[in-house]
Amino acid sequence: VVILGASEPAYVEMMAETVTAGDPTYTGPLAGVSLGLPVYHITEPEVRERADTSVYQDQIGLSEVAMETEEIWKSIRAVRERMPAE
Amino acid sequence: MTATTMPTIKGISCVIAHTPGLLQFGSKPTRELARDAGLIAKIRGHLRSFDDAVAYGPNQVFIGNHAPEWLWDLPEPWSRHGDEGARARGPAGRIVGEDSFWGLLRAADDFGIVDIAAERLARARELLASDGLWSDAELELVTKTASKTSSAEGAITLHAADGSEVGHVANGYPGDTSQTADILLENLACKASGALALKELISQMRMDPRDVEYVLGCGEEAVGDRYQRGGGAISKAMAEMAGCTQATGSDVKAFCCAPVHALVMAGALVQSGIYKNVVVVGGASLAKLGMKMLGHLAKDMPLLEDTLAAVAILVGPADGSGVRLRLDAIGRHTVMSGGAAGAIYAALVTKPLDQLGLRITDVDKYAVELHNPEITVPAGSGNVPRTNYRIIAGLAVMRGEIQRDQVEAFERTHGMPGFVPTQGHIPAALPYLAHALPKIRDGSLRNAFFIAKGSLFLGKMTNMSDGMSVLVDRAA
Numbered sequence A: 001v002v003i004l005g006a007s008e009p010a011y012v013e014m015m016a017e018t019v020t021a022g023d024p025t026y027t028g029p030l031a032g033v034s035l036g037l038p039v040y041h042i043t044e045p046e047v048r049e050r051a052d053t054s055v056y057q058d059q060i061g062l063s064e065v066a067m068e069t070e071e072i073w074k075s076i077r078a079v080r081e082r083m084p085a086e
Numbered sequence B: 001m002t003a004t005t006m007p008t009i010k011g012i013s014c015v016i017a018h019t020p021g022l023l024q025f026g027s028k029p030t031r032e033l034a035r036d037a038g039l040i041a042k043i044r045g046h047l048r049s050f051d052d053a054v055a056y057g058p059n060q061v062f063i064g065n066h067a068p069e070w071l072w073d074l075p076e077p078w079s080r081h082g083d084e085g086a087r088a089r090g091p092a093g094r095i096v097g098e099d100s101f102w103g104l105l106r107a108a109d110d111f112g113i114v115d116i117a118a119e120r121l122a123r124a125r126e127l128l129a130s131d132g133l134w135s136d137a138e139l140e141l142v143t144k145t146a147s148k149t150s151s152a153e154g155a156i157t158l159h160a161a162d163g164s165e166v167g168h169v170a171n172g173y174p175g176d177t178s179q180t181a182d183i184l185l186e187n188l189a190c191k192a193s194g195a196l197a198l199k200e201l202i203s204q205m206r207m208d209p210r211d212v213e214y215v216l217g218c219g220e221e222a223v224g225d226r227y228q229r230g231g232g233a234i235s236k237a238m239a240e241m242a243g244c245t246q247a248t249g250s251d252v253k254a255f256c257c258a259p260v261h262a263l264v265m266a267g268a269l270v271q272s273g274i275y276k277n278v279v280v281v282g283g284a285s286l287a288k289l290g291m292k293m294l295g296h297l298a299k300d301m302p303l304l305e306d307t308l309a310a311v312a313i314l315v316g317p318a319d320g321s322g323v324r325l326r327l328d329a330i331g332r333h334t335v336m337s338g339g340a341a342g343a344i345y346a347a348l349v350t351k352p353l354d355q356l357g358l359r360i361t362d363v364d365k366y367a368v369e370l371h372n373p374e375i376t377v378p379a380g381s382g383n384v385p386r387t388n389y390r391i392i393a394g395l396a397v398m399r400g401e402i403q404r405d406q407v408e409a410f411e412r413t414h415g416m417p418g419f420v421p422t423q424g425h426i427p428a429a430l431p432y433l434a435h436a437l438p439k440i441r442d443g444s445l446r447n448a449f450f451i452a453k454g455s456l457f458l459g460k461m462t463n464m465s466d467g468m469s470v471l472v473d474r475a476a
Helices: A009-020 A053-059 A061-066 A069-082 B020-025 B027-035 B039-045 B050-055 B057-062 B068-073 B098-108 B118-131 B136-143 B181-205 B235-241 B258-271 B293-298 B341-355 B373-379 B384-398 B404-414 B430-442
Strands: A002-004 A039-041 B008-018 B114-116 B156-159 B165-169 B214-217 B248-251 B278-282 B307-316 B323-332 B365-367 B447-454 B466-474
Touching (some): A009 A039, A039 A069, A053 B341, A061 B384, A061 B404, B020 B027, B020 B039, B020 B181, B027 B039, B039 B293, B057 B068, B098 B114, B156 B181, B181 B307, B214 B235, B258 B278, B258 B307, B258 B323, B258 B447, B293 B373, B323 B430, B341 B384, B365 B384, B384 B404, B430 B447
Parallel strands (some): B214 B248, B214 B278
Antiparallel strands (some): B114 B165
């Protein structure tokens, strides 16, 4: 599983696509390489519920307040739906 | 130390050299061109004219002709909505073209490294003379003939934006990998742009250049030779070129946050009484030209990273002019601080503010890494200042100073849009001084907080990042 932490929804989508279908920008080593890995964002409930609450709060809490999490989740979920993990 | 006797930030200059012909020598374009030499045609097809670079809204903000907030009302893309009233000169600085910069490069070179066609140098001299910043003796250095003492082996060819040949840059000592032609070009571009910023500052302040006692360089260039790569300094060379004959200096290295480190050191040197006039100067970063080029080409945008930018800041003793450098409100990212956003911002924002009993919302404006988002967003790097403002606002939420639904508005009330060319250390907060100083003097701004972060880990000596911050306010 790949866990992303970037704060930019468009960047999250690009990275998610890179580790599933392959690099959509065709600039890196994963161009044309379909890894088909499950991919989540660190702030998604599926991930944060598995983390120790105090550690999560300490390490991610402030960043999460600053992120547009709804947009990020929408982007990454769309990638998962388009390209289900193998 | 009492707040009433703290040093004054007397002035700042912000200059841009529009150098589309040099874009190909940026690190990213160099690497891409090594893979595909044919890319040069595509690059040249996406370069901007000097007039377009002058009219570009963020550049007008950088030299002080508009407040940063003006960009909020400018339709996007900014690159297609040039400022019709744009001028190459502003209250904070100026924009010079490539035709001038060839002359500055030549004047910066004392070793016959840069060889430029005589007619180009004559034209450059003419343009630089009309700027009114340079003396006749200094202009003489523009048209001096290159002595060609450097080895011609490994020389690189310079081209103007239109592809026409301009001249050559030779390497330094033969076989010295610390003085290859591309490294010397980077360093000379840093020296020339830094000297231009120094000259501009001296002119703005109407001061005698001989009154500058110490120059702290804060650029990112490594000057030296094979025995001390990066061990040299560039600040004194800039001082010499700008006529600061009574100055010496040294360089402060801390990646992008070096300017704030240097500003605090400058304040300390003044506060201690060692020097009266200390200048912090950041020369431009040639390596960062075209850094996000691929994203811009993919979106068929003009290549906006075609400008070298430099700043110079004068710090002096308390003089009642109104702007204080608060040496009692410095934020430091220490070794202990760690890498989580919460810890970084606690060290850089809340700790220094707590020392003064200020709340986050008591600061009128936060200047963060002010990268122009029109350059970074298309390349997938996001809107850097916006992310910073959301994190500071998040801190304010966690401290119960604002509500969660006020996070979005914080950028407008306490921040600003990014407007600075992506020149590494140059966007690191301080260019906002050009706007903050007059407002603090006239009382329309109470204070401003300057925060810079540096990616220490890029040098592979540590996994840590770095950061430094300082408050500037109105003297009581």
